[in-house]
Amino acid sequence: MSEARKTDLYELTMAMSYVREGMTEPATFSLFVRDLPPERGFLVAAGLEPALDYLSGFRIGPEDLDSFGKALGRPARDLVPLLGTAFKGEVRAVPEGTVVFANEPLLEVTAPLPVAQLVETYLLNLVNHQTAVASKAARCVLAAEARPVMDFSMRRTHGLAAGYEAARTGAVVGFAGTSNVDAAASLGLPAIGTMAHSYVEAFSSEEGAFRAFARAHPDHPVTFLVDTYDTDAGVRTAARVLKSHGTAAGSAVRLDSGNLGEQAVRARRILDSAGLTDVLIVASGGLDEYAVDRLVRAGAPIDVYAVGTRMGVSADAPYLDSAYKLVAYGGRPVMKLSSAKTTAPGAKQIFRSHGCSDVIALRSEQPGSGERPLMRPVMRNGRRVSEAPPLREARERFTADLAQLPPEARRITGPTAPRPAFSDRLKALSDQVRHRIESEILAPQRV
C-alpha cells in the first residue's frame, strides 16, 4: 500500500476536477501557523525531514485507485487520470530546529496544482504535530535551566509513531535522552530506563528488589525507584544497596509521586549523609515545563527531569492553528478573504535580524543589512537538494536561535511571542490582490 491513500477525500475530489479542467499549472502552497497558542512565546519548526521523505516517495499506484474508488463510491477507472502521479515539485522551507512565529511559512510547495493539493493532508499532519511537540519540549528544556531533560512520553502519546516523533523532536531541542528503545536505537540517542513500581512489588521486600536489579546490571549505573511504599525509607534502602553495588557514574534514585521538591531535599540529605554525594536525583510523574519551572525556582536539588505525557501530547496546546494555503497559481498571486482568516498572497521569504526580529517578505525580495533569510530550497524536481542532515544540526540551530529569543518570549508562564512584520512589498501585493478580488469576484456577485 502506498502512502498516497493517506489523505482527505477532498484532496481527491479537487484533484479530479483540476485534471479534468486541465488546471495543471504550477501552484504554490504555503504551510504556516496563523496564531500561536496563548502559552507559547515561540515555535520550533519540526517535521520537515519526514515530510520530504513522504514527498520523495509520493506516487499514486494501481492499488491506490481501488482505495480511492471505494472511498468515492465510484469505479476505480474514474481515477485513472491520477495514476502514476508523483511529486516532482519544489519545496522551500525553514530547516528543523529553527525558532518561528505566527504567519511565517514553515514550508512552501510549488508543483502542478493537482499534486500540490493531494499532498496537503499528510504535510499538514506531520508539520503540525511535530512542531507542536517540539515547541512544548523546548519549553521543558528552558524551564530546566541546563539540567538534563529526558523523554518518558511513549506510553501516552497518540499512538506508537507519535512516541517516536516525541523522542526525535526532544532530541532536536536538546533532551539528554529518551526511554523509547526504538527511537534510541534508530536515532542513536541515549536511552534511559529505571524500574516500575510493579518491579518493587514483585519482590517480597524493597531491598530485595534493589539488590536483584543491581545484580542484573553489574558495572552499569542503576536508578532505584524509591516511592513504592515510603519514600524516605526507600531512599535509605537505595543508599545501602548503592554502597555495596558501587555507584557507576549516573546512578540515581527516582522520585515519581508526592511533593517532589520536599522529597528531593530529604533524599539529598539521606544520600549525602551516606557519602553518596555523586548519586543523582531524578524526578518524574506528571511533569511539564510549569512544574519543572516551579521546582527549579524553589531550588529543589533535582539533577534530572523526566517529562512524559504532558510533553509528549503537548497537553496545553495539543494542536496548532496551522494552514496550507494556496498563495499563487499559474503565476497569479491569490488569497482568501473570509472572516478572520485572511491570508497573504504570493511565495514568501522570512528575513531575520538579531533578536529574532523578523520580516515576512515576498520570495523575490533581497535581505536588508543584518538580515538573513530563513527559508531555503530543500527539494527540486521532487528530489532532496541534499541528504537529510544529522539531528545535531537541528539541535545546534535551535540552541543558537533560543539564545537570541527576547526574554518575554522565553517566559514559561504568560509568554509574549514576537509578531513578525510584513514587508512593504508584501503589503502592497496584498492590497492589490484584495482589490482585484473585490472588483472581479465580489462586485459581480453583488449585481
Place this chain on the structure above:
Amino acid sequence: MSEARKTDLYELTMAMSYVREGMTEPATFSLFVRDLPPERGFLVAAGLEPALDYLSGFRIGPEDLDSFGKALGRPARDLVPLLGTAFKGEVRAVPEGTVVFANEPLLEVTAPLPVAQLVETYLLNLVNHQTAVASKAARCVLAAEARPVMDFSMRRTHGLAAGYEAARTGAVVGFAGTSNVDAAASLGLPAIGTMAHSYVEAFSSEEGAFRAFARAHPDHPVTFLVDTYDTDAGVRTAARVLKSHGTAAGSAVRLDSGNLGEQAVRARRILDSAGLTDVLIVASGGLDEYAVDRLVRAGAPIDVYAVGTRMGVSADAPYLDSAYKLVAYGGRPVMKLSSAKTTAPGAKQIFRSHGCSDVIALRSEQPGSGERPLMRPVMRNGRRVSEAPPLREARERFTADLAQLPPEARRITGPTAPRPAFSDRLKALSDQVRHRIESEILAPQRV
C-alpha cells in the same frame, strides 16, 4: 523489525532482572484509568482489538536484540535470555464500545512476569490514546442529538496513524463518516469530502469553481464550500449551480468560518427560496462538542456537523490518567501504597446493573441478581478466543450503554461521572494486603 522494540527501556531492564532471578511465575497486570478528566462523565473503551493484534504478534527476534543492546549500551549477547520470548498469556477485557468509569480495568493481562511487563508500554499507549479519543468523539455524537457527525481530523492528529484511529473510534461511537480515505477504504466507512478554499481561489470566479466541481462529479452529490469570499453570495452562487447540476441526495453547502449559527439561518433561507429545501447545510471549522451543543441548543439549521482537530486530539483531555499495575504475582495479590496513587490488589471483574451502576469486584466473585459482568476472556495461550468482531458490534454496544447512562454523566458541560463501588471482598483483600505490606515491608524499614 519486530514491534517488540517499541517499548520503554525500563521494561527491558526489569525483564532482564526477572529472568536472571528466575521470577517467571504468572503475573496479572490491570490496565485502568485512575480518574476521569474533569470534563468527562464517562469513557468509551477502545484500543482492545489493535492491542490483541500486537500481543498475537509479539516475539523477540534476533534483530531486536541488537536494538536492545544499543539502547542499553550492552552487547546484544547479554539479551540472549530474552530471545524468542513471545506472548502466550491470557487477556480478559471489556469489549470495545463499552462505557467505563474510573478504576475499572479495561483489560487484565496474565502471563509470566517478564513478558507481562515487556508489553506494558505498547498496551498502555494504544488503550490510553484510543479510549481518550473515543470518549471525546462520543460527546460530539451526544451533542449533535441524532444529527450526523463526520470526522475531519486527519490533518491535525498526532501523526497519520492517529488519524486512522480517530476515524476508527469515531465509527465505534456512531460517526456517519470520515474524510480519511485510508480509513474509509480499509474499514468500509462512508467517506465525505468537499473542497478547500484553495480550490475556489484557483478559479477566476467562485461560480466557475462550483461549475467545474459539478462537472467532475456528475450524478454524485456535491458539497460547495461557500465562505471563501462572502458567505451569503457564496450560498446564492451554490444555489444557482445546484439547480442546474441537479441535487443528488446529500448535496450540501459547507460553512467553515464566522458565526456558523447565523450564517446557517441565512443560508437555509436562501436555499429554501431557491426551492432547494433538500440541500443540506454542513458546518465545520474548529467544532467540538461544546460548539455543537451551543449550535444545537440555539436551533441552528445545521444538518451535518464535521468535527476535526479538537475531536481528533481530544483537545481538552488529550490523555487519560491510565495505569498498568501489577495486581498479583505468583498467586500473591499485590498493591502500591505511595501517596495518592494507591491501587487495589487482585484480578478483577466489573458487575454492571441497570443505569450503569457498577461494582468493581474480585475476579472470583459471582454477579448478583440483575448484574452482568463486563470483562470477558479475549485471549488464551496468546491466541484470540474469537476473531476480531466487526466494528458494528462495538457501535451497538456503545449505543446500548449510552442509553443507560444517567443524565448527569451525559451533560456536555460540567458532567458528573458515576463512581463505581468496590465489593466487600475486594475491600477486605485491600485491607489484608495493606496490613501485610505494613508489617512485612514498612515496619522492618523503620527499625
